[in-house]
Amino acid sequence: MLFSLTMLPPIAIGKLMGDPELSNFWWGFGIVLVVGFLLWLPFKGCKNELRLRDGYLIAVLFWVGLSVAATIPLSLSTNFEINLASAFFETVSGFTTTGASVIVGIDSLPRSINFYRLELHWLGGMGMIVLAVAILPMLGIGGMQLYKAEAPGPVKDSKLTPRITETARLLWYVYLALTILGIGLFLLGGMSWFDAVCHAFSAVSTGGFSTHDSSLSYFNNAFIDYSAIFLMIMGGVSFTLHFTVMHHKSIRFYWQDSEFKLYLFIMLLVCSICILVLMQNSVYPDFLTTLRYASFQVVSIMTSTGLLTTDFSVWPTLLPVLLVFVSFVGGCAGSTGGGLKVIRFLLLMKQGWREVNILTHPRAHTHIKINGEPVPEGVTRSVWGFFAMYVAVFAIFMLGMMAAGHDQVTAFSAVAAALNNMGVGLGTVSSNFSGLDDFTKWWLSFAMLMGRLELFTILVLFSPAFWRK
Amino acid sequence: MLFSLTMLPPIAIGKLMGDPELSNFWWGFGIVLVVGFLLWLPFKGCKNELRLRDGYLIAVLFWVGLSVAATIPLSLSTNFEINLASAFFETVSGFTTTGASVIVGIDSLPRSINFYRLELHWLGGMGMIVLAVAILPMLGIGGMQLYKAEAPGPVKDSKLTPRITETARLLWYVYLALTILGIGLFLLGGMSWFDAVCHAFSAVSTGGFSTHDSSLSYFNNAFIDYSAIFLMIMGGVSFTLHFTVMHHKSIRFYWQDSEFKLYLFIMLLVCSICILVLMQNSVYPDFLTTLRYASFQVVSIMTSTGLLTTDFSVWPTLLPVLLVFVSFVGGCAGSTGGGLKVIRFLLLMKQGWREVNILTHPRAHTHIKINGEPVPEGVTRSVWGFFAMYVAVFAIFMLGMMAAGHDQVTAFSAVAAALNNMGVGLGTVSSNFSGLDDFTKWWLSFAMLMGRLELFTILVLFSPAFWRK
Numbered sequence: 001m002l003f004s005l006t007m008l009p010p011i012a013i014g015k016l017m018g019d020p021e022l023s024n025f026w027w028g029f030g031i032v033l034v035v036g037f038l039l040w041l042p043f044k045g046c047k048n049e050l051r052l053r054d055g056y057l058i059a060v061l062f063w064v065g066l067s068v069a070a071t072i073p074l075s076l077s078t079n080f081e082i083n084l085a086s087a088f089f090e091t092v093s094g095f096t097t098t099g100a101s102v103i104v105g106i107d108s109l110p111r112s113i114n115f116y117r118l119e120l121h122w123l124g125g126m127g128m129i130v131l132a133v134a135i136l137p138m139l140g141i142g143g144m145q146l147y148k149a150e151a152p153g154p155v156k157d158s159k160l161t162p163r164i165t166e167t168a169r170l171l172w173y174v175y176l177a178l179t180i181l182g183i184g185l186f187l188l189g190g191m192s193w194f195d196a197v198c199h200a201f202s203a204v205s206t207g208g209f210s211t212h213d214s215s216l217s218y219f220n221n222a223f224i225d226y227s228a229i230f231l232m233i234m235g236g237v238s239f240t241l242h243f244t245v246m247h248h249k250s251i252r253f254y255w256q257d258s259e260f261k262l263y264l265f266i267m268l269l270v271c272s273i274c275i276l277v278l279m280q281n282s283v284y285p286d287f288l289t290t291l292r293y294a295s296f297q298v299v300s301i302m303t304s305t306g307l308l309t310t311d312f313s314v315w316p317t318l319l320p321v322l323l324v325f326v327s328f329v330g331g332c333a334g335s336t337g338g339g340l341k342v343i344r345f346l347l348l349m350k351q352g353w354r355e356v357n358i359l360t361h362p363r364a365h366t367h368i369k370i371n372g373e374p375v376p377e378g379v380t381r382s383v384w385g386f387f388a389m390y391v392a393v394f395a396i397f398m399l400g401m402m403a404a405g406h407d408q409v410t411a412f413s414a415v416a417a418a419l420n421n422m423g424v425g426l427g428t429v430s431s432n433f434s435g436l437d438d439f440t441k442w443w444l445s446f447a448m449l450m451g452r453l454e455l456f457t458i459l460v461l462f463s464p465a466f467w468r469k
Numbered sequence: 470m471l472f473s474l475t476m477l478p479p480i481a482i483g484k485l486m487g488d489p490e491l492s493n494f495w496w497g498f499g500i501v502l503v504v505g506f507l508l509w510l511p512f513k514g515c516k517n518e519l520r521l522r523d524g525y526l527i528a529v530l531f532w533v534g535l536s537v538a539a540t541i542p543l544s545l546s547t548n549f550e551i552n553l554a555s556a557f558f559e560t561v562s563g564f565t566t567t568g569a570s571v572i573v574g575i576d577s578l579p580r581s582i583n584f585y586r587l588e589l590h591w592l593g594g595m596g597m598i599v600l601a602v603a604i605l606p607m608l609g610i611g612g613m614q615l616y617k618a619e620a621p622g623p624v625k626d627s628k629l630t631p632r633i634t635e636t637a638r639l640l641w642y643v644y645l646a647l648t649i650l651g652i653g654l655f656l657l658g659g660m661s662w663f664d665a666v667c668h669a670f671s672a673v674s675t676g677g678f679s680t681h682d683s684s685l686s687y688f689n690n691a692f693i694d695y696s697a698i699f700l701m702i703m704g705g706v707s708f709t710l711h712f713t714v715m716h717h718k719s720i721r722f723y724w725q726d727s728e729f730k731l732y733l734f735i736m737l738l739v740c741s742i743c744i745l746v747l748m749q750n751s752v753y754p755d756f757l758t759t760l761r762y763a764s765f766q767v768v769s770i771m772t773s774t775g776l777l778t779t780d781f782s783v784w785p786t787l788l789p790v791l792l793v794f795v796s797f798v799g800g801c802a803g804s805t806g807g808g809l810k811v812i813r814f815l816l817l818m819k820q821g822w823r824e825v826n827i828l829t830h831p832r833a834h835t836h837i838k839i840n841g842e843p844v845p846e847g848v849t850r851s852v853w854g855f856f857a858m859y860v861a862v863f864a865i866f867m868l869g870m871m872a873a874g875h876d877q878v879t880a881f882s883a884v885a886a887a888l889n890n891m892g893v894g895l896g897t898v899s900s901n902f903s904g905l906d907d908f909t910k911w912w913l914s915f916a917m918l919m920g921r922l923e924l925f926t927i928l929v930l931f932s933p934a935f936w937r938k
């Protein structure tokens with residue numbers, strides 16, 4: 001079972017070999033292949049069924065282990081100077097589809113390195129889909145047991161291994177289709193093949209790396225901007241939902257999904273606020289320009305992509321902080337997006353409203369419903385707990401940043417950028433994370449992993465109950 | 470029933486008449502007396518038992534109504550210029566024991582006005598004790614139904630009216646005793662009678678107004694500082710617990726209370742962090758000075774008093790934000806302190822830890838216990854809901870502040886100061902709130918009332934279910 005996991009990095013890097021001619025990638029390939037083989041040996045004979053505990057270990061090992069492995073080619077690179085903290089930060093940022101970069105001068109990087117960074121995004125997105133659809137529901141983190149029975153496809157037996165494989169295969173087709181669509185759109189918009197592939201990877205995985213320091217504003221092309229908006233919105237939607245729509249060839253299924261509707265509603269609402277404030281302050285010359293920049297940044301931040309067409313951190317008054325707040329809502333569950341996830345936000349709102357009503361009618365037993373189905377109490381409790389833990393973890397990471405000497409705005413936004421896997425900050429990290437010291441880079445790398453693994457996957461490892469028996 | 474409530478302001482102001490010779494207080498006395506009488510007339514015949522809904526209305530009317538009434542003397546004052554927004558802010562800040570002031574030049578204010586400001590604190594503290602011990606448990610806000618059966622005193626029948634009166638009477642004796650002790654301590658420390666009374670009011674009610682612009686640092690006296698620390702700690706403890714200790718003449722009861730122990734533990738922990746960081750940065754010349762200033766500010770902020778002996782907003786790195794975070798924990802339930810309350814924080818921690826354990830052992834049914842008693846699931850859910858609502862309300866108030874053009878540090882800390890009834894901010898509000906525009910003053914006044922009334926008391930008024938039938 002663990003075999004496929006330990007063998008993934010060589011495959012990933014092996015595939016990549018077609019592109020670069022650099023020894024660092026060959027070294028990376030070799031080291032990972034040997035280490036992976038050595039790790040695989042003791043598990044050779046195991047064909048056991050997955051237990052609950054293994055789910056956590058796989059998820060953590062997948063992201064942490066692969067991040068460490070994927071750091072090798074960057075560290076060994078002779079084309080540019082990068083220390084270990086920066087290389088690890090960049091790799092984790094890639095794998096967790098955060099997209100915060102510590103490299104300045106991206107335009108002049110070797111193409112192999114740039115392709116590698118974007119490929120990490122794309123692989124991270126694939127990993128996230130499996131994590132969200134197959135592993136998190138099994139673990140039941142933060143109410144995700146809701147999705148336990150929902151995995152698509154013909155295989156629905158009780159054995160987990162074949163179901164994960166089958167689910168993953170089907171959803172990766174969807175992911176691949178979206179990526180190809182993205183490449184086509186970007187080519188139409190006038191990008192080179194290389195840029196089109198890289199930015200399709202970045203948008204569909206809601207990653208946010210670019211091949212240019214100035215991100216998507218390098219192209220300054222409205223068609224490209226709107227194409228990216230479409231791809232990011234798609235990347236932030238549950239891939240199970242995409243599959244259902246494709247399978248039944250009917251977009252009706254989008255409109256039957258409460259999470260999807262709220263996702264679009266929040267985007268439209270925040271976009272309207274941004275347009276209003278921007279127009280009132282005459283930031284852009286006309287309405288269409290305002291619409292283009294506002295809708296791009298709102299979609300990019302809410303889906304936790306973090307591509308930029310303008311520097312929103314200097315937008316007037318409440319907008320920068322409003323956008324950072326919106327990144328906490330994030331994408332839909334089962335997508336590549338980060339944040340709390342829209343479904344949890346929906347449950348929190350419904351639960352909060354129920355608490356208000358219970359106060360005046362204590363004996364009324366109202367049940368919360370999602371898509372017409374009542375939500376079990378266990379899910380309700382898990383979602384409350386997840387939210388509270390998110391706030392607590394956020395506060396701890398922010399205090400850590402401030403202890404390292406960063407100002408409040410930087411600390412607040414950098415932690416939001418990392419924990420929500422969004423990748424864009426305010427203050428000194430509004431365009432790039434390269435100004436940070438090494439401690440902060442490690443600290444934020446940890447925050448990105450925490451965010452991607454939905455906190456609890458890592459927190460349970462600290463619980464004595466996990467290791468008992 | 471409502472009679473006593475509408476008649477409270479004239480009594481409050483009437484008592485005050487011994488001190489000032491100013492027409493504005495006589496006008497205030499007259500207007501409130503007449504309006505109170507007119508409001509009382511339609512309810513003359515009512516002797517109905519309190520219903521749940523009345524609890525909310527009483528609580529809201531008490532704070533909002535009395536704040537409006539108490540604004541009159543300040544507005545009518547001819548001795549100094551103050552507009553309506555500032556007068557209302559100052560009054561609400563007094564009544565909610567927030568202690569944020571918009572008046573500069575407090576030292577030269579007429580004594581009647583200063584005494585009046587501090588008396589508002591003291592009355593607000595009395596009101597808070599009744600609210601927390603008698604009304605909130607009945608309403609069951611945020612888990613406070615835990616305290617339903619705990620009201621002290623001999624009268625324990627099911628009729629609410631005599632129980633509230635009796636409970637209030639007993640706890641007010643405790644409050645009065647602490648105040649007298651405080652006056653004595655401050656006199657010993659060398660304060661004038663006037664200053665001693667005012668600052669005892671301020672410390673015991675965890676209010677934070679002072680009779681000097683420079684707050685308690687005006688006296689620069691270690692004995693006064695440590696006396697204030699003692700009084701603030703006492704003010705932040707449940708008055709029911711104080712009563713139990715006094716009744717049984719044994720401080721053993723303090724150590725049997727989980728909330729009290731956690732309250733002291735957090736104080737000691739944060740204090741240690743502050744001392745370490747301050748020593749490392751050599752902010753104060755020696756350990757004793759560091760201990761004095763650090764312990765004072767930690768106790769003052771955590772109990773949500775907000776008296777100052779130093780400008781902690783310029784302390785190094787993480788300390789200012791750490792202290793603002795600690796003010797979210799606040800005092801114990803049933804005290805005059807603000808914030809989330811220690812008991813809710815304790816429940817949140819225990820519940821969060823349980824969620825982590827449930828993930829690895831889904832079938833284990835563990836119950837949370839407080840003081841050895843299992844906590845009902847309804848309480849657990851209420852506490853989760855309260856916390857989430859607190860975060861949501863905080864975010865909305867902060868965005869409102871930023872829409873009014875304030876920077877992020879000011880918005881964050883001013884809303885924390887208001888919502889937690891703490892009264893001290895960072896950024897442009899680090900010493901005084903006088904620089905704010907009128908919109909912000911109204912906005913923060915609303916936040917102070919929301920915080921004091923534990924959010925839900927006001928939120929239910931917006932629920933259709935509240936007004937139905």
Ligand SMILES: [K+]
Pocket residue numbers: 097098099206207208304305306421422423
């Ligand atoms: K991202």
Ligand SMILES: [K+]
Pocket residue numbers: 566567568675676677773774775890891892
């Ligand atoms: K206060």
